[in-house]
Amino acid sequence: MAFWCYILRCADGKYYTGHTDDLERRYAEHQTGGYSDFTSRRRPVELIWADNFTTREEALQSELRVKKWSRAKKEALAAGDWNRLGYFAKPPSEREPSVVHKSISTSLDTNGGGEA
Numbered sequence: 001m002a003f004w005c006y007i008l009r010c011a012d013g014k015y016y017t018g019h020t021d022d023l024e025r026r027y028a029e030h031q032t033g034g035y036s037d038f039t040s041r042r043r044p045v046e047l048i049w050a051d052n053f054t055t056r057e058e059a060l061q062s063e064l065r066v067k068k069w070s071r072a073k074k075e076a077l078a079a080g081d082w083n084r085l086g087y088f089a090k091p092p093s094e095r096e097p098s099v100v101h102k103s104i105s106t107s108l109d110t111n112g113g114g115e116a
Helices: 023-032 056-067 071-079 082-089
Strands: 003-010 015-020 045-053
Touching (some): 015 023, 071 082
Antiparallel strands (some): 003 045
């Protein structure tokens, strides 16, 4: 059995990160509303990234790690841009300013940040 970690882009541009053992079912639950209050208020949602794991624990660990990432890191992951992902994995003081366009948001507020 496969387990999944996934990222959804909500209609308001926020990101939702989760894990499941049935990606199609879980996506449908988010899309129709009622599964998660966060995504129910931000439909429609779009699946932008998913990766499969052998165990639920691995998928959960991936979710907990990715959930904390900045918007820029999540977007680099979704795009499969490993250079940009590596760039944003470094502390800001260690980044080369010319490598990535400065208008990219590195905000950590990608999962709602306490908004109503």
